[in-house]
């Protein structure tokens with residue numbers, strides 16, 4: 001049904017799937033048509049058991065950068081305001097509501113993922129029990145039984161429900177998953193190319209209690225913040241309490257995926273009418289949980305399984321459960337990258353993947369650009385495992401126990417270098433309110449209404465800037481917690497990071513622990529104000545030249561120190577790039593300051609930008625950050641050397657390669673598409689908007705927050 005002139009992926013028999021050609025789309029369709037929904041397709045990958053990780057995907061042949069490995073449609077998907085993806089509870093509720101209309105294929109996937117959760121929970125419980133038994137044995141009967149609590153129990157921070165009764169083994173799960181994929185193509189044909197099953201699907205509409213829990217949940221209406229605006233202010237209704245449990249809660253915790261912002265360039269292209277020929281597949285009925293129509297008709301509701309994406313190119317946030325994606329494992333040097341367009345999720349090879357190699361993606365976003373201890377801590381708390389990818393092992397080998405030579409010193413220097421600047425930023429962003437007044441308004445505003453929340457957050461930040469440390473420790477701790485809640489779940493570390501950056505310690509960690517992660521739309525404004533303030537002060541052209549020069553020199557010093565350490569260890573070029581990735585934020589800030597400062601020569605700025613692009617490519621090829629960094633380097637190279645210079649041509653090629661890794665090889669074959677996409681990306685990357693600000697914020701978070 002969706003076959004088109006230029007096939008992007010062809011699913012072939014790889015031992016476990018049928019020899020069926022599944023041409024899913026042209027890249028043009030994918031990137032520019034609001035109405036387009038691909039078919040589900042698994043490219044050259046097959047499921048396997050991966051030692052130490054459970055199930056995973058391996059390449060079934062050699063794969064080139066940009067090749068499509070997976071096109072997945074969600075079991076449920078929801079959109080939110082930029083930066084604030086819908087929380088897990090909403091996704092759980094969306095799955096409950098969509099169950100009656102799920103196809104057998106989708107139901108079997110959900111059941112399979114639930115069984116994987118159960119197996120994982122059982123394995124964790126068994127491991128914890130074995131550890132406890134070993135300790136008991138060692139300490140003898142006198143000490144009494146060791147309680148399975150805290151860190152000694154199941155490692156996962158969000159423990160999975162421990163199943164009652166037998167759980168399937170990994171081999172059984174693998175066999176079932178392979179069988180499911182085998183049946184997928186046939187089922188899709190029967191269902192008309194992957195669109196929502198109409199009418200009755202086989203099987204009961206009653207929610208299976210094991211999956212969904214026993215208590216019925218009131219029907220819930222989902223309203224994305226964007227749609228609230230478009231539809232004139234209707235608000236979300238229904239219970240806000242979480243469901244009565246069931247394995248689906250674990251499934252969402254373990255397998256869902258969210259993005260704080262959809263790819264802005266794609267969002268922009270989707271808004272442009274390219275005059276594509278009529279007759280493109282229209283998914284207006286919603287396809288497998290994803291409806292991509294703008295709800296400009298005032299209907300801001302749906303039945304919970306689908307979601308409506310608000311228009312505009314600011315890049316909405318998205319959260320969903322894409323079943324085949326769930327079995328992709330993590331690496332801190334992933335070889336594949338994700339792209340969500342509308343409700344569909346595409347996985348492409350970011351670099352060459354050899355036959356038999358495991359295909360991996362990153363579970364971390366900005367956190368990928370930090371050192372091994374920070375990455376492991378993040379993965380432990382979000383997914384409950386210790387990463388042993390090649391990058392982690394390399395860092396562990398060379399820099400055991402977080403002693404990356406120079407990194408701690410670099411962080412300390414960076415904190416010291418910017419403490420004053422961050423103080424200024426906070427003061428500038430908040431109007432330097434007095435500490436006493438701040439305390440009062442913080443106290444008055446605790447309940448979270450939009451205006452009150454804003455004044456509390458702002459006042460608190462002002463107090464952080466203005467009062468002494470002694471005063472802070474007396475009066476601000478409670479307020480930090482309050483403001484943290486007000487900041488919303490998306491930026492749980494923002495205020496803490498600002499405070500830490502300003503005062504150089506992790507003292508506020510306990511008070512700011514995000515155990516009250518509530519979604520507070522009203523606080524986006526506070527966060528944005530602070531971000532803007534930080535950026536404005538750090539890179540203000542009006543900043544005294546001497547201050548700029550000092551800051552730049554310090555940051556350059558940090559980089560030089562890291563480089564010296566790499567040289568000392570005789571790391572290979574790729575190892576050097578991976579180590580530099582741990583201080584990428586410093587590199588990026590140096591680039592930005594260099595851009596504004598009269599102190600850095602254009603050649604030096606270009607060199608920094610090229611190094612940044614190389615670092616991002618080494619770590620996360622095909623990512624949004626990769627394309628942005630490559631585009632920035634290419635723009636600078638053109639400015640410095642002219643469009644025809646060899647350096648500019650090299651940077652241009654690197655940028656084209658980044659685009660292809662992210663958006664697909666169709667950019668090379670479909671007329672005008674590479675030019676159109678790179679033009680859009682260039683505008684976005686070199687503009688002075690949010691991208692630049694969030695770049696600095698990420699840096700502040702990384703450096704300031706590096707006190708784990």
Ligand SMILES: C[S@@+](CC[C@H](N)C(=O)[O-])C[C@H]1O[C@@H](n2cnc3c(N)ncnc32)[C@H](O)[C@@H]1O
Pocket residue numbers: 052053054055056116117254255326327328329330331383384385386387388389
């Ligand atoms: C989204 S699932 C991936 C599929 C998983 N392997 C399975 O069999 O269900 C995430 C889980 O896979 C495992 N995992 C993923 N990446 C890993 C890695 N780099 N090292 C160790 N375990 C990993 C962890 O148990 C993690 O909680």
